[in-house]
Structures are given as C-alpha cells and as structure tokens.
C-alpha cells in the first residue's frame with residue numbers, strides 16, 4: 001500500500017508525470033529510480049527493517065510507480081499489478097458470493113470473460129448494461145448489487161458514459177463504483193474527481209506507451225478500500241516485477257506529450273475518414289488516438305487490415321507505434337457473437353490505434369490500404 005507524498009499534488013500534471021513518487025536514490029543520488037531486482041531485504045535485527053521485508057509485499061521501484069500513477073489520477077493510494085486483468089481480479093475479490101455486479105455492456109473482452117466465465121463460478125452474478133443511458137444502469141440494479149464497473153470511452157465502440165451521474169447514483173446507494181480509465185488516461189479524464197471510488201488501468205497501453213511490458217494499476221482515495229486492496233494485492237500476489245515497473249515509470253514521464261500527439265493524429269485522421277466513401281460507420285469520441293471504422297463488408301475489412309504498412313496488425317493499443325486490429329477475431333473474440341452484434345461490433349469493424357508517427361504518413365498508409373481493399 002502506497003500513499004502519495006504530501007508535496008506531489010502541488011505541481012502541475014506534466015511535472016508530476018516526470019517526478020511524482022520519485023526522488024533521487026538516497027544511496028547513490030541516482031536521478032532515475034533504480035530497478036530493485038531483489039526478492040528480499042536484509043533486516044538489522046528481529047522486527048527491525050527499513051519497511052521492506054519481502055518483494056511481493058513491497059518493492060521500492062513498485063512504490064515509485066504506485067505513487068506516480070496515484071498522483072496523476074489525483075488519488076492517494078496506488079496498487080500495481082502484473083496486468084490490467086490482475087487489477088480487475090483484485091477488485092472482484094472485494095466481493096462475496098451472492099453479490100451482484102452491473103457491468104458495462106461493451107467493456108474490454110478480457111474483463112467480460114473474467115467476470116462471466118470465472119467469477120460467476122464463485123457465486124457472483126452480473127448484468128451487462130449499456131451505460132450511455134443511466135436508465136439502463138438503474139434498471140439493471142438488484143437488491144444484491146454491490147459493484148458498478150464501467151469503461152468509458154468503450155473499446156471498440158467508443159461509447160461514452162456520464163461518469164459523474166454514475167458516481168452520484170453509486171454514492172446514493174452505497175455501491176462500489178470502479179472505472180476502467182485505460183482509454184482516456186488521466187490526461188483526458190480523472191474519474192476520482194467525479195466521485196468514482198476506484199480507477200483501473202491496463203498500464204500495458206497508454207500509461208507505459210511503448211508496447212514493451214504488461215501491467216495494471218488501481219488507484220483510490222478511500223482509506224478503507226486501500227487497506228483491503230493492499231491486503232488482496234499481497235495475499236494473492238499478482239504483482240509486477242521491478243523491471244516492468246521501471247519501464248512503466250519511464251513511459252509515464254512522456255505521457256502528456258504522447259497523448260497530445262495521439263490526440264492530434266486521432267482528430268485529423270477521424271476527420272479525414274469521415275469523408276471516405278469506403279467507411280460505412282465511423283466511431284470516434286472526439287478526442288484521443290483510438291478510432292473504429294466499419295467497412296461494411298468482411299472481405300474488404302480483412303484486405304484493408306492486411307494491407308497497411310505502418311499500421312501493424314496486432315492486438316493492443318496505446319503505444320507510440322500505430323496498430324490496426326479486427327476486434328471480432330482479436331480483442332473481442334471472447335465476447336459471444338450475439339452480444340457483439342447487439343452492440344454494433346460487426347465482423348467488418350476495424351480498430352485503429354493512432355501512434356505518434358507523422359500523420360501524413362499514417363493517412364497515406366490508410367489511403368493505399370483502402371485502394372488494396374477494393375474488390376477485384
């Protein structure tokens with residue numbers, strides 16, 4: 001369990017992205033947080049140590065990451081996990097058999113799978129609701145509801161939820177409210193400021209931003225939840241190693257700069273796509289680097305995704321490099337087809353993660369892929 005330093009919130013966002021939770025190493029003065037590649041720590045005597053006993057419980061490199069992300073989300077406690085789904089797994093362990101979850105209808109496929117295919121075996125029940133309309137959420141509530149889990153903007157349909165309204169409703173009834181903020185990042189959206197209890201991240205994506213590690217984070221302002229999440233983090237042990245924490249820390253230093261460029265690229269490319277005759281539906285929330293487009297025909301979508309040269313055909317998102325994906329067969333293959341169709345996630349839908357390359361090169365790449373996608 002890691003609390004942000006009292007000074008951390010006095011600085012602007014970009015300053016905290018570089019410095020929060022990180023002070024020069026007291027041993028050597030190293031300006032960059034060292035990778036404390038150790039599983040254990042020497043104790044001076046029985047019960048006498050420097051606050052570090054065993055690295056599942058605490059590691060100084062992980063401490064720095066937890067403090068940094070907690071600061072950026074304007075929270076007070078951060079917890080790092082070995083993946084975004086491990087972070088969600090820790091949230092679900094706050095519940096007990098018999099508890100009911102209202103989950104966003106279009107959450108990340110792996111989140112859907114973890115809740116529906118694993119936790120229902122342990123007595124949790126779930127209702128999926130399209131949270132664009134608060135009424136849908138209200139209708140899904142039951143006397144057993146304990147958790148509202150929401151993602152906005154959603155992946156890949158870019159549905160946007162009014163988080164303040166969801167948080168108000170959760171607070172009024174005492175439901176736990178958890179938001180997956182992976183897509184927006186704290187640059188564009190800070191759910192804790194709107195009354196949400198816990199923010200979740202896959203740091204694999206924009207926070208790390210370089211597609212070279214897998215990790216997750218939870219951040220809260222509530223001391224009671226922090227105590228329980230810290231207990232679960234240590235008890236279940238899905239913690240990241242120090243090398244991955246260090247990579248995430250390094251990536252986060254440029255988060256504000258990178259998001260500015262992802263956003264600039266996303267806006268320009270979305271605007272350009274809007275005028276393309278090949279695109280039957282465009283999904284763009286108005287900001288950021290994620291765009292989904294429907295090409296209206298499965299064959300055409302496949303040819304398009306296989307023809308790009310800069311946009312790499314791969315799962316994941318949020319890295320400096322541009323990626324192209326086919327949600328129905330890749331990220332969302334674990335969502336039942338009927339449910340995919342119901343939310344508009346067709347087999348001809350393509351998702352773009354716009355990187356920070358030259359935008360003109362990205363548009364030229366998509367242009368030649370459109371040409372290659374046309375039927376012979």
Ligand SMILES: *Cc1c(COP(=O)(O)O)cnc(C)c1O
Pocket residue numbers: 083084085086108110111151155180182183201202203204205214215216
């Ligand atoms: C990738 C992702 C996750 C899962 O994170 P992992 O690090 O892959 O476990 C959860 N939510 C969203 C929105 C994601 O994009």
